[in-house]
Amino acid sequence: MSPQINDYLKRPKRYFNIDGVGELSTGLMAFGFGLLQYLQISNPQGSIWSSTYTFFAFVGVLAAITHYGPRAIKQHITYPRTGYVQYKDDGKARLAAIALAILLAMVTAGALLRSRGGFSTMAALVGLAVAVSYAYGFARAVRWKWFVAIALTLGSLAISALPADVVASWADPTWLNGPFPASVLGRYALMTVFFGFTILVSGAITLTHYLNSTQPPAPEPE
Amino acid sequence: MTPQIRNISELDRVIHEPGRLMIVSLLSAVEAADFLYLQHETGLNKGTLSSHLSKLEEAGYVEIAKSFRGKVPQTVLKLTPTGAQAFEQYRRKLKAAL
Numbered sequence: 022m023s024p025q026i027n028d029y030l031k032r033p034k035r036y037f038n039i040d041g042v043g044e045l046s047t048g049l050m051a052f053g054f055g056l057l058q059y060l061q062i063s064n065p066q067g068s069i070w071s072s073t074y075t076f077f078a079f080v081g082v083l084a085a086i087t088h089y090g091p092r093a094i095k096q097h098i099t100y101p102r103t104g105y106v107q108y109k110d111d112g113k114a115r116l117a118a119i120a121l122a123i124l125l126a127m128v129t130a131g132a133l134l135r136s137r138g139g140f141s142t143m144a145a146l147v148g149l150a151v152a153v154s155y156a157y158g159f160a161r162a163v164r165w166k167w168f169v170a171i172a173l174t175l176g177s178l179a180i181s182a183l184p185a186d187v188v189a190s191w192a193d194p195t196w197l198n199g200p201f202p203a204s205v206l207g208r209y210a211l212m213t214v215f216f217g218f219t220i221l222v223s224g225a226i227t228l229t230h231y232l233n234s235t236q237p238p239a240p241e242p243e
Numbered sequence: 244m245t246p247q248i249r250n251i252s253e254l255d256r257v258i259h260e261p262g263r264l265m266i267v268s269l270l271s272a273v274e275a276a277d278f279l280y281l282q283h284e285t286g287l288n289k290g291t292l293s294s295h296l297s298k299l300e301e302a303g304y305v306e307i308a309k310s311f312r313g314k315v316p317q318t319v320l321k322l323t324p325t326g327a328q329a330f331e332q333y334r335r336k337l338k339a340a341l
Contacts, residue, residue: 026334029268032284033276104280105317106273238279 033106035162040099041227044159044220046087052217053083058210059191062203066195094228102235125150141181144208148177151216159223169223173216180212250340257302258333262287262295267304267330270322278318296320304329 037043057079060070069075129147152173160166180188185204188211192203258267265285270276282292299305304326308319322330 026264026268026337029265029284030272032269033272036280036284100277100279100312101315103283105277105312105319106280107275107319109272109274 033108036103036106037108038159038162038227039103040094040231041224042091042094042099044224044227045094046091048217048219048221048224049090050083050087050217051213052221053079055210055213055215055217058206058213062192062196062206062210065193098232101237102231141185141208144212145178145181147209148181148212148216149174152177155220163227166223169219173219176215176219177212180208180215183208183211247340250336254336254340255329255333257298257304258329260295262291263299266292266295266299267322267326270305270320271327271330275319275321278320281320299326302326302329 057070057076061068064070129143152170155173156167156170160170185208188207189197189202189204190207192207196203196206258264262285265287266281269281269284278292278296281287281296282289285292287295296305296307300307304323306321306323308321310317310319
């Protein structure tokens with residue numbers, strides 16, 4: 022009985038991504054940031070894409086889409102078909118997750134600055150961390166998403182193994198030197214775009230499957 | 244009477260019924276949920292779900308609020324503090340009994 026109770030206790034968390042909305046917003050965010058990074062390094066340093074205003078405008082647009090988009094999908098598609106859930110506001114857990122993410126980002130940036138030769142190893146580790154996070158967050162609930170987690174792992178390993186001149190080939194010459202040369206930024210841009218695209222595709226498949234397998238309940242006869 | 248049997252005999256009968264146990268388990272993990280969600284997750288039909296919810300409401304374990312989402316009527320359900328406490332106690336006793 023107890024394992025069944027535990028299963029029911031976990032269901033609401035799984036329900037959050039029943040329509041793929043969790044993946045769509047995560048994927049869009051990653052794809053957007055990867056795209057911005059690509060636009061930055063494929064244009065000269067000091068171009069409009071590298072300006073702080075562009076960055077904040079880009080982040081603002083992305084944040085608005087990832088905030089209101091999922092709400093609209095939930096409101097107009099998910100709630101009328103399979104019901105509404107109001108989650109507990111776990112503010113402390115959210116703050117802890119944000120703090121952990123910032124700490125991880127700082128540690129990664131610090132490690133990148135110190136070990137210029139180990140950039141590809143670091144990229145592979147970042148890729149594995151993303152794949153593990155995806156597996157924990159999304160794949161545990163749905164079996165086929167383990168293939169997505171495997172694709173994320175293999176893809177990040179492949180990207181981290183690409184020769185430096187290949188990943189730097191589409192960068193503007195002004196980005197070839199500096200603490201983060203084009204070979205490094207290019208690799209991370211490619212990896213972020215890859216993650217975003219893969220997770221977006223997974224989210225789109227989930228949403229399509231949800232739309233095909235659910236219908237709003239028929240209205241009650243008068 | 245062994246302590247295990249005593250624990251089983253002391254289990255809350257309102258919660259112990261499988262249908263109601265599913266409902267209370269689901270509601271304990273969220274702030275609130277609507278009737279449609281419970282129906283989707285439990286697989287119970289409308290009549291059975293309504294009957295279970297009425298029993299839980301009578302026991303003071305569930306709060307039922309009827310409202311409208313646009314023009315669509317919506318029944319939102321929430322576990323009361325008494326319900327949450329009873330569920331915790333139920334789980335403790337069940338664990339001790341097994």
